[in-house]
Amino acid sequence: MENKFNINNLVRENVKTMKPYSSARDEFENFDTADMIFLDANENPFENGVNRYPDPQQVTVKSVLAQQNGVDKNQILLGNGSDEVLDLLFRAFCEPKKDNVITLPPTYGMYGVLANLNAIENREILLSEDFQPQLEVIMKAVDKNTKMIFLCSPNNPTGNSFSEESVQYLLDNFNGLVVIDEAYIDFSDKASWIQKINTYPNLIITQTLSKAYGLAGIRLGICYASAAIIGVLNKIKPPYNVNELTQQRALDRLANPIKIKEEINSIIEQREQLLKVLNEVNFVSKIYPTEANFILIKVDNANQRYDELIAKGIVIRNRTRQPLCENTLRLTIGTEEENKKLMAALKTLN
Numbered sequence: 001m002e003n004k005f006n007i008n009n010l011v012r013e014n015v016k017t018m019k020p021y022s023s024a025r026d027e028f029e030n031f032d033t034a035d036m037i038f039l040d041a042n043e044n045p046f047e048n049g050v051n052r053y054p055d056p057q058q059v060t061v062k063s064v065l066a067q068q069n070g071v072d073k074n075q076i077l078l079g080n081g082s083d084e085v086l087d088l089l090f091r092a093f094c095e096p097k098k099d100n101v102i103t104l105p106p107t108y109g110m111y112g113v114l115a116n117l118n119a120i121e122n123r124e125i126l127l128s129e130d131f132q133p134q135l136e137v138i139m140k141a142v143d144k145n146t147k148m149i150f151l152c153s154p155n156n157p158t159g160n161s162f163s164e165e166s167v168q169y170l171l172d173n174f175n176g177l178v179v180i181d182e183a184y185i186d187f188s189d190k191a192s193w194i195q196k197i198n199t200y201p202n203l204i205i206t207q208t209l210s211k212a213y214g215l216a217g218i219r220l221g222i223c224y225a226s227a228a229i230i231g232v233l234n235k236i237k238p239p240y241n242v243n244e245l246t247q248q249r250a251l252d253r254l255a256n257p258i259k260i261k262e263e264i265n266s267i268i269e270q271r272e273q274l275l276k277v278l279n280e281v282n283f284v285s286k287i288y289p290t291e292a293n294f295i296l297i298k299v300d301n302a303n304q305r306y307d308e309l310i311a312k313g314i315v316i317r318n319r320t321r322q323p324l325c326e327n328t329l330r331l332t333i334g335t336e337e338e339n340k341k342l343m344a345a346l347k348t349l350n
Contacts, residue, residue, distance in 0.1 A: 012093065015235060020234065020236070024040040024041035054240055058242050061242075061250050065222065068254070069224070070194075070195065076222065076230065078221070078222060078242050079223065079241060080221070081208070083221065084221060084241060085223045086114055086206065087117075088233050089233070090148075093232075094118060099121070099146070100123050101120055101123070101148040102122075102142070102146060103115075103122055103123070104125055104126070104152075106131075107155055123146070125137050131288070131324070147176045148178075149174055149177070153190075154184040154185065154292045156292070157319045157325065157330045159184075159291060159292045160289050161190050161291050171196075171203055180206070190291065201226050204223060204225040204229060206223050206224075207222045212264050212267075213253055213254075218246040220246055220250050266336075270335075275287060278297060280347075285299065294330050294332045296330050297331065302318050302319075302328060302329055303318065306318040309349075317330040317332075
């Protein structure tokens with residue numbers, strides 16, 4: 001199938017014609033603001049660091065991300081967590097009670113939640129037994145109202161990445177948007193798909209500062225896509241969706257890539273240590289390959305083992321109700337001390 005992707009065929013008609021809200025700070029550009037008096041936004045004039053509205057386009061943060069990832073600022077959208085970015089995609093491209101999206105369970109649950117919230121049909125196509133996309137089944141589920149396919153790679157909760165061939169096939173053959181959620185990409189030895197956004201006009205990448213960057217508390221999600229797609233999302237995003245404190249904390253963290261890399265390496269090292277111990281735990285029947293900061297394991301009785309670890313003061317995630325995940329537990333990689341306690345606890349359970 002030849003990909004005849006055209007962004008204008010996907011945008012909702014009301015979004016095409018709408019005019020975005022113009023905030024006070026959007027109305028002038030390219031001025032030296034150092035000596036300007038701001039009397040335009042009905043703000044409190046007494047300086048305390050946050051008395052002014054934040055930059056609505058987060059230009060400084062985007063500039064750093066653009067430089068670090070080799071893209072242009074106009075190919076980046078920032079959101080109040082990745083969940084806001086994902087919600088904006090539904091609101092920009094999916095007509096309620098008409099369009100549909102495809103998700104690949106077991107996967108991140110918010111895709112389905114947001115589809116339901118926006119009155120969009122969610123066509124769930126299970127992954128294969130080895131947690132890879134079933135391409136023929138996916139393409140058979142596609143119709144003229146299928147707007148997006150969501151790929152979480154590395155996938156949550158399974159931990160594995162999808163094959164490059166599978167992703168490329170969907171990009172080449174699906175005339176809608178292929179959204180790759182790379183929340184865990186920093187823990188993988190696979191390359192990000194960010195460098196392909198100029199090759200594939202239907203490719204959207206979402207990332208986050210919540211995992212490898214250790215900033216879950218500030219809620220900053222990132223979207224990389226063509227300037228055309230970002231332009232559509234900018235039309236509908238709230239004017240001040242990323243607050244000043246979040247922007248400043250993100251800049252502080254992004255300025256220290258060596259520290260971030262050290263923490264990533266520590267997590268990967270601890271992941272390997274935990275994998276060795278799990279191989280010796282008698283109630284663990286399978287350890288799934290992982291390229292994330294967590295490990296999915298199959299056990300004899302997930303509910304029992306979950307409760308036993310809770311009793312020892314250790315909270316993990318029971319994924320046994322997820323498709324293809326019966327009797328599985330998801331273990332996040334903690335600090336060396338936390339992992340030692342987890343490993344010791346696992347060894348005491350019979």
